[in-house]
Amino acid sequence: MQQHVRLTRLKMLACFSALAFFIVIVSCADKNNPAMPPTGPKLTISLDSTLDDTTGTTLANSITSATLADSTGTLIKTALISDGKANFYIEDLYPDDYFITINGLNQERVPTRIIAIQDTIYDMTQVVGKKLCSSLILSGSDTIFMIKTFFHGQGGRPVRQYSNGVDLSPEEYAYIIQSMGEWTGNFEVRVDSTAELLMREPNPRHSPHQFRSWIAGEANHGKVLLNNPDLITSQCQGMGCHNNYDTKPPQWHDISPMIGYCYKCHYGSTGISAGMVDPAH
Numbered sequence: 298m299q300q301h302v303r304l305t306r307l308k309m310l311a312c313f314s315a316l317a318f319f320i321v322i323v324s325c326a327d328k329n330n331p332a333m334p335p336t337g338p339k340l341t342i343s344l345d346s347t348l349d350d351t352t353g354t355t356l357a358n359s360i361t362s363a364t365l366a367d368s369t370g371t372l373i374k375t376a377l378i379s380d381g382k383a384n385f386y387i388e389d390l391y392p393d394d395y396f397i398t399i400n401g402l403n404q405e406r407v408p409t410r411i412i413a414i415q416d417t418i419y420d421m422t423q424v425v426g427k428k429l430c431s432s433l434i435l436s437g438s439d440t441i442f443m444i445k446t447f448f449h450g451q452g453g454r455p456v457r458q459y460s461n462g463v464d465l466s467p468e469e470y471a472y473i474i475q476s477m478g479e480w481t482g483n484f485e486v487r488v489d490s491t492a493e494l495l496m497r498e499p500n501p502r503h504s505p506h507q508f509r510s511w512i513a514g515e516a517n518h519g520k521v522l523l524n525n526p527d528l529i530t531s532q533c534q535g536m537g538c539h540n541n542y543d544t545k546p547p548q549w550h551d552i553s554p555m556i557g558y559c560y561k562c563h564y565g566s567t568g569i570s571a572g573m574v575d576p577a578h
C-alpha cells in the first residue's frame with residue numbers, strides 16, 4: 298500500500314516536471330520568435346453604399362467579421378478587422394475566385410477574384426455595397442473588376458435551365474464579373490459560392506454598344522430599358538438589331554443578335570428578374 302502511494306507520488310512528480318519543462322520550452326520559443334504581425338499583399342474589403350442599386354435591402358452597415366472560402370466551400374482565411382475594414386493576407390492564395398462571408402451572412406457571399414501579375418500577387422481593394430450585391434475590385438487606383446450578384450430577396454431569382462426554364466435544383470444564384478481592362482477582358486456569369494461558369498463572353502467593342510458599359514454600370518441596357526420600355530420597340534427592334542429577341546431558339550448556341558438575344562444571359566427580355574440561364578441544362 299505504502300509502495301503504491303509512493304509510486305503515485307513519483308508519477309505526479311514526473312508529470313509536474315514534464316509540464317514545467319514544456320512551459321519553459323514554450324516561453325523560450327515565444328521569446329525567440331514573438332508572434333509577428335502578418336505581412337505581404339492583402340485584400341482589403343470596405344463598404345460603400347453608393348454602389349448599391351435601388352432594389353434589395355441593406356445587409357451590413359459595418360464589417361464586424363469576415364471569412365474567405367474557396368470554391369469548394371472550404372474556409373481558407375479569417376480577416377483581421379481594423380477601422381471597419383476587413384484585411385485578408387493573400388500571398389499564399391492561388392489566383393481564382395473566392396467567396397467572402399461578411400458578418401456571418403452565409404447566404405450572400407461576396408465573390409472576389411485574386412489575380413497574379415507575372416506570378417506575383419499584389420495588394421487589392423474591394424469596395425462592396427451595403428446590400429452586398431455590387432462591388433468593385435481595385436488595384437491601386439485602377440478598377441480591375443466589377444462584380445454583381447443576384448441573390449434571392451435582393452432582386453435576384455435562381456438560375457434557370459435554358460432548355461425548359463425550370464430553376465436549377467438545389468437553387469443557385471448567379472454573379473457577373475466584368476473585367477474592366479481598357480481593351481481586353483471577359484464578361485462572365487458564374488454561380489455564387491462555387492464559381493461554376495455559366496457563360497463567358499469576350500469583351501469586344503460591339504457597335505453601337507460599348508459592351509462593357511452596356512452590360513453593367515451606370516447606364517447599362519437594363520436601366521435604360523426599364524426606364525424607357527418603348528426603347529425596346531423603337532431602338533432595339535426598330536433599328537432592326539434585335540428582332541425576335543423574345544423567340545427562344547431551342548439551343549442556346551443558336552442565339553444570334555437577331556434571334557432570342559436576351560436569352561443569352563437572362564431568361565427573356567425582362568432582364569435579371571427573369572433569372573440568369575444555365576446554357577448546359
Ligand code: HEC
Nearest residue numbers: 512513514517519522542558559561562566567568569570
Ligand atoms: C451578355 C449578357 C446579357 C444580354 C445578352 C442581355 N442582358 Fe439584360 N442584363 C444583363 C445584366 C448583367 C444585367 C444587370 C445589369 C446591372 O444590374 O448592372 C441585365 C439587366 C437587364 C434589365 C434590368 C432588369 C432588372 O431586373 O434589373 C433589363 C430590362 C434587361 N437586362 C433587358 C435585356 C434585353 C431586352 C435584352 C435583349 C435585347 C438583354 N437584356 C440582353 C445581361 C445581359
